[in-house]
Amino acid sequence: MAATLTILIDGLTYASWLFIVALGLTLVFGVLKILNIAHGSFYALGAYMAATFVAWGASMQWAPAFSLVAMLLAAVAVAAIVAPLTERGLLRFFYGRDEVLLVLVTYALFLILEDVTKLIWGANPYFVSEPYAMFGNVDVGIQSYVGYDFALVGLAVAVGLAVWWGLNRTRQGKIVLAVIHSAEVASSMGVNVSRVYMLAFSVGIFLAALGGAFTAPMISVQPGVSVGVVIVSFAVVIIGGLGSIEGAAIGALIVGLARSLAVHLAPVAELFAIYVVMAIVLTFRPEGLFQRIQARKI
Amino acid sequence: MAAALPSSAAPVSGRTDASVAHGRTVLLGLLTCAALAVAGWFAPKWLTFLVTMAAANGLVSLGIVGLMRGGVVPFGQGMMLAIGGYTAALVFNHLGVTDALGLALGGGLMAALVAAPFAPLLSRYRGIFFAMLTLALSMVTYGLLMKLDMLGGSDGFNMGRPTLLGMTLPDARVGYILYLLAIVLATVMSLLARVYFDSTRGLVTLAVRENELRVEYLGGSVRQAMTINFILAAFCGGMGGALAVMALGHIEPNFSFWTTSGEFVFVAILAGWQSVAAVFVASTVLEIVRSFSSAYFPNTWQLALGLFLLFVIRFLPKGIGSLWMKGPTR
Numbered sequence: 001m002a003a004t005l006t007i008l009i010d011g012l013t014y015a016s017w018l019f020i021v022a023l024g025l026t027l028v029f030g031v032l033k034i035l036n037i038a039h040g041s042f043y044a045l046g047a048y049m050a051a052t053f054v055a056w057g058a059s060m061q062w063a064p065a066f067s068l069v070a071m072l073l074a075a076v077a078v079a080a081i082v083a084p085l086t087e088r089g090l091l092r093f094f095y096g097r098d099e100v101l102l103v104l105v106t107y108a109l110f111l112i113l114e115d116v117t118k119l120i121w122g123a124n125p126y127f128v129s130e131p132y133a134m135f136g137n138v139d140v141g142i143q144s145y146v147g148y149d150f151a152l153v154g155l156a157v158a159v160g161l162a163v164w165w166g167l168n169r170t171r172q173g174k175i176v177l178a179v180i181h182s183a184e185v186a187s188s189m190g191v192n193v194s195r196v197y198m199l200a201f202s203v204g205i206f207l208a209a210l211g212g213a214f215t216a217p218m219i220s221v222q223p224g225v226s227v228g229v230v231i232v233s234f235a236v237v238i239i240g241g242l243g244s245i246e247g248a249a250i251g252a253l254i255v256g257l258a259r260s261l262a263v264h265l266a267p268v269a270e271l272f273a274i275y276v277v278m279a280i281v282l283t284f285r286p287e288g289l290f291q292r293i294q295a296r297k298i
Numbered sequence: 299m300a301a302a303l304p305s306s307a308a309p310v311s312g313r314t315d316a317s318v319a320h321g322r323t324v325l326l327g328l329l330t331c332a333a334l335a336v337a338g339w340f341a342p343k344w345l346t347f348l349v350t351m352a353a354a355n356g357l358v359s360l361g362i363v364g365l366m367r368g369g370v371v372p373f374g375q376g377m378m379l380a381i382g383g384y385t386a387a388l389v390f391n392h393l394g395v396t397d398a399l400g401l402a403l404g405g406g407l408m409a410a411l412v413a414a415p416f417a418p419l420l421s422r423y424r425g426i427f428f429a430m431l432t433l434a435l436s437m438v439t440y441g442l443l444m445k446l447d448m449l450g451g452s453d454g455f456n457m458g459r460p461t462l463l464g465m466t467l468p469d470a471r472v473g474y475i476l477y478l479l480a481i482v483l484a485t486v487m488s489l490l491a492r493v494y495f496d497s498t499r500g501l502v503t504l505a506v507r508e509n510e511l512r513v514e515y516l517g518g519s520v521r522q523a524m525t526i527n528f529i530l531a532a533f534c535g536g537m538g539g540a541l542a543v544m545a546l547g548h549i550e551p552n553f554s555f556w557t558t559s560g561e562f563v564f565v566a567i568l569a570g571w572q573s574v575a576a577v578f579v580a581s582t583v584l585e586i587v588r589s590f591s592s593a594y595f596p597n598t599w600q601l602a603l604g605l606f607l608l609f610v611i612r613f614l615p616k617g618i619g620s621l622w623m624k625g626p627t628r
Contacts, residue, residue: 035426093612099425100371104567105611107560111604118597231437231556238430272441275434282431286423 002143007260009140013149015256016156017215021229022236022248023163024207030180030243031200033099034091037106040230041113042078042205046212047221048117049074051126054216058130067131071213079206087201092194110226118223125222132217152214159207164245176200180243235278241288250289254281323492327575331485338477346477348585350545353480356581357538359565360491361531366571367495368527369507373429374436375562378535379542380443380554381409386540387457387549388449398460398479402540409536410529417532421524436554443551454550457543473545480541487534488574494530495574499523564603568610570617580618 025039053070086109094105135147167173178186179196187193212225219225236255240247255274262273269276281289338346358379365372382405389395389404416435423431444452459467460476467475494500502518510520543549552558561584569580587606591599614620 090608097615100429101567101611101615103371103373103426103429104563105608107564108604108607108611111600111607115598115601115604227557231433234430235434238427242426268445270441270445272438275437275441278434279431279438282423282427282434283419286427 002141003264005141006143007257007264009145009149010263011253011257011260012153013256014259015252016153017211018232018236018256019156019249019252020159020214021208021211022233022240022252023160023245024204024211025233026237026240026243026245026248027163027207028201028204029237031176032091032095032197034102034106035099035234035242036204037103037230038086038109038113039106039204039208039233040226040228041110041117042082042208043212043229044117044221044226045078045082045113046075046209047216047219047225048121048126048212049078049209050213050216051128051221052121053077054128054130055126064130064134067128067134071131071216072210074213075206075209078209078212079202083202083205084198086205087198091201092197095197110230114223114226117226123223125220126216127220128216130217148217155214159210160245160249163203163207167245172199232274235274238288239278239281241285241290244288244290247288247290320492320496324489327485327489330575331481334481335478338474338481343473344589346473347545348589349582350473350477350480351542352582352585353484353578354538354541354545355562355565355585356484356578357487357541358535358562359569359581360487360574360577361534362562362566363569363571363574363577364491364495364503364534365524365527365531366566367500367507368503368524369510370424370428370524371563371566372432372528372531372559373556373563374432374434374554374559375531375535376554376556376559377432377436377439378409378413378532379539379558379562380436380439380549380551381412381532382406382536382539383543383549383553384443384449384539385409385536387455387543390457390460391455396458396461397464398462398476398544401460401544402479402483402537405540405543406533406535406537409539410533413529413532417525417528418521420528421521433556433559436559437556440551440554440556443554450550452551454548456548459547460544476541476545480545483537483541484578487537488578491534491574499526503527564607568607568617570614570619570623572616572623573619576617576619576623583618 021039021043024042025036028034028036028039050071053074054067057066057070090109091105094102132146132148135151137144138147138150139145165173167176175186175191176196176199178189179191179193179200183193186196212229232255236251237248238251239254240249240251254277258273258277259270262269266273334349338349341349358375361378362372362375385408386401386405390401395401395404420428420431443449449455459472461467462475462479495503502513502520502523505513505518506520506523513520539553542553565577565580565584568583569576584603587603588599591602595602610617
């Protein structure tokens with residue numbers, strides 16, 4: 001029983017940050033039709049930026065609670081600096097090209113950002129341990145869990161609801177949905193499509209950086225964190241169906257649970273449990289769990 | 299369009315022109331191979347090694363180009379490289395087969411065998427889903443290789459020096475002989491690829507890229523073409539892996555990691571889908587860029603590679619092959 005609970009809680013924690021990151025990935029795909037390999041690099045940028053901001057806050061002797069604000073600001077900073085640069089400076093030249101070619105464009109971006117982060121922050125690991133202890137420990141049954149993990153789950157739920165509300169209940173969100181449906185028609189109705197692209201891309205990057213910033217306390221921030229994250233996020237959005245919020249949530253839960261089951265019961269399978277699940281889902285639902293079937297075009 | 303149909307033969311009038319062109323291609327290929335063989339004798343060791351690796355990696359990318367002609371791009375071809383490489387190294391260490399040519403063919407055959415059951419399944423997928431599913435398969439392989447202690451886990455293992463056609467290879471010339479083997483195999487596979495690309499099925503593949511529903515209406519089997527292309531790509535990849543492990547003398551799970559696969563796609567895009575020779579030119583360019591930038595600016599070589607890739611996609615969208623191949627514009 002205790003073991004089952006541990007597996008569930010571990011899976012849920014893993015799923016929560018993964019959901020935040022994958023939500024950004026699926027949003028960018030939904031609007032811009034780009035499967036962004038560099039998404040993992042934005043996650044890494046968020047983590048590095050958070051490490052810098054939290055350390056800076058600590059050196060100014062601000063209260064520990066400031067570190068949460070610092071992590072949020074780190075994500076905002078990454079989105080504000082990187083999103084305009086990449087979207088306006090690079091991606092817009094490739095809109096409308098083949099999807100797979102766009103994957104390769106973002107692969108090039110991933111390679112570039114990989115070295116840029118190393119140039120800025122060096123190759124040594126950073127540790128952001130202050131916020132991790134802030135929420136104390138929570139006793140569930142006979143086991144004790146770190147409170148931060150539960151806070152992360154709360155954050156994921158809040159972010160998911162916020163994005164859902166923003167898309168479905170606001171004017172701006174309706175415009176984004178219209179662009180997702182048909183950029184051409186939306187444009188002829190007077191929607192500034194390139195502004196919507198910019199907005200969606202910024203929110204996507206912000207979510208990646210937010211995921212990175214809030215996982216920074218749980219990992220050591222070092223070169224290579226981006227590589228694993230992006231592939232796992234791919235698995236999440238592919239399982240859930242590209243461009244679907246519910247899909248990203250279910251996908252993240254499936255991946256989180258698959259991973260924690262593997263870690264606790266069959267450690268040998270840890271690395272590939274996620275991909276086995278993804279392969280199985282794709283075999284039976286080639287477009288993912290939450291994707292509508294589309295007719296083939298002649 | 300009629301030439302792409304399985305039932306109809308190529309137009310008769312085009313026959314002689316085509317065979318003249320084919321004769322010229324074969325001659326050019328053989329001459330290039332011979333010139334490289336002579337040049338390799340005088341070239342410094344690092345250069346022959348570089349070209350050996352370029353030929354081995356180029357074989358993997360050749361398979362990707364074969365799939366790209368049908369409009370799908372696999373993002374997990376590192377898996378085939380790993381299967382070929384591990385097969386060659388294991389057969390060498392445990393079964394005592396040391397012949398380099400045999401190991402290269404064995405690596406290719408094993409990769410094709412492993413790919414065969416997945417091929418009919420994968421032939422249903424297009425675009426991003428094909429890319430992601432192949433990526434998932436390669437990452438499953440990576441995970442397995444990392445955890446299997448009998449295969450050396452994350453460190454991998456070494457293999458000794460192969461023989462060739464019954465000869466033991468002397469210290470001074472082992473690099474050159476492996477280089478010869480690599481360029482000869484690359485030439486043979488390139489010529490075979492050219493023949494295949496220009497065959498009826500090769501043309502059906504091109505038609506699938508244009509519009510697969512029309513191909514089906516005209517009586518061609520899209521799924522059969524895609525299945526066969528995937529198995530052939532696996533064979534090329536496995537052969538490349540076996541050659542790479544013989545040149546390196548070491549194998550590790552990173553062969554199957556997704557960034558390795560990304561480099562092969564990189565080469566295939568750089569080459570474009572029109573020319574076979576371009577694949578090996580592109581592969582050599584990548585090896586040169588990689589070794590020079592890792593020597594002169596070790597911290598920013600990925601940056602250089604990324605900028606280079608963006609440059610190619612932006613300004614040479616059909617690849618370097620389009621510089622000398624005339625053909626359909628799409």
